[in-house]
Amino acid sequence: MRVCLITPQPDHPLLAAAAGLLRTAGHRVETLDPGTAAGPPAAPLADVYLLKARTPRALALARGLERQGxxxxxxxxxxxxCQDRTAMAELALRAGLPFAATRTHDSLGVWAASGDPVPDGPVVVKSRHSRRHDLVARVDDAARLRELAAQWPQEPVVVQDFAPNSGWDHKLWAVGRRVFAxxxxSELTPEGRGPTLPLALGELPEGWAELVLRVGEVFALDVYGVDVIDTGDGAPLVVDVNAFPGIRGQAGAPEALADLALTRAAAHHG
Incomplete structure (x- = not known):
């Protein structure tokens, strides 16, 4: 099989490890850098492409490959x-997922200047368009809102009510039907984001692993992350969904990704 990685960073730990497994098994692994590629490659195409990039050029490249079959x-x-948090919330809530209720403002600066008060209790303000180093902040009062608006005046944002929790986010990932945790x-705590700690699936509240797989079905994703907080007694609240995250340091993830690539390639030919 020929497997092609759409990424500017083929040395990413997850990709590099999966590629090593595939090559050891006799498969060919190539890389297509969306930053330098002029467009979809000419035939023959690879048997499957892994889209580990989210830039406009990467998405355009993927669409071109999909049009070729x-x-x-x-x-x-x-x-x-998954890059549009407004669309993400709308889809999740329509599907009945326990997703945070989400409101949208076209401009943080306009919202802050509008006189529309901050809702009772703290809220979480996020960039509408998910990307590296985007805005994610807790807002408790109008003063904090004005402070953020001065830094991000033109930023389209979504607003979610802050759900009381332990201060720890559950980082859940899926590769095909394999779930990792x-x-x-939380970056919203006074101490800021801390290290990632391993968590066995058996330590998750009942039904959470099944919830992750349901998210994948709703969003048509094969490799993805789901950020969940425990609002009490194991009640989950989904606050974000990410397409093809890093999944660093998770034993078995490279093997799951290599198996998924071969399964999708075989299904395409089958």
């Missing part, structure tokens, strides 16, 4: 949807 993991439409101190 190539299987792409994750599909470009699913990857694009870890704990990470």
């Amino acid at each position: 190539a299987p792409v993991v994750n599909p470009s439409t699913a990857t694009t949807l 870890a704990l990470r101190r």
Whole structure:
């Protein structure tokens, strides 16, 4: 099989380890850098493409490959949807997932200047468009809102009510039907984001692993992350979904990714 990685960083630990497993098994692994590629490659196409990039050029490249009939993991439409937190929330809530209620403002600066008061109790303000180093902050009062608006005046944002929790986020990932888990101190705590701690699946509250797989079905994702907080007595609240995250340090994740790539390639030919 020929497996192609769509990424500018083929040395990413997850990709490099999965690629090593595939090559050891006799498969060919190539890399397509969306930052330098002029467009979709000419035939013959690879048997499957792994889309580990979310830039406009990467998404355009993936769409071009899909138009030629190539299987792409994750599909470009699913990857694009996960970058828009408004669309993400709408889809999740329509599907009945326990997702945080989400409101949208086209401009943080306009909202802050509008006189529309901050809702009772703290809220979480996030960039509408998910990307590296985007805005994620807790807002308790109008003064904090004005402070953020001065730094991000033109930023489209979503607003979610702050749900009381332990201060730890459950970082859950799926590769195909394999679920992985870890704990990470929330970046909204006074101490800021802390290290990622391993978490056995058996330590998750009942039904959480099944919830992760349901998210994948709703969003048409094969490799993805789900951020969940425990609001009490094991009640989950999904606050974010990410297409093809890093999944660093999770034993078995490279093997799961290599198996998934071969399964998708075989299904395409089968």
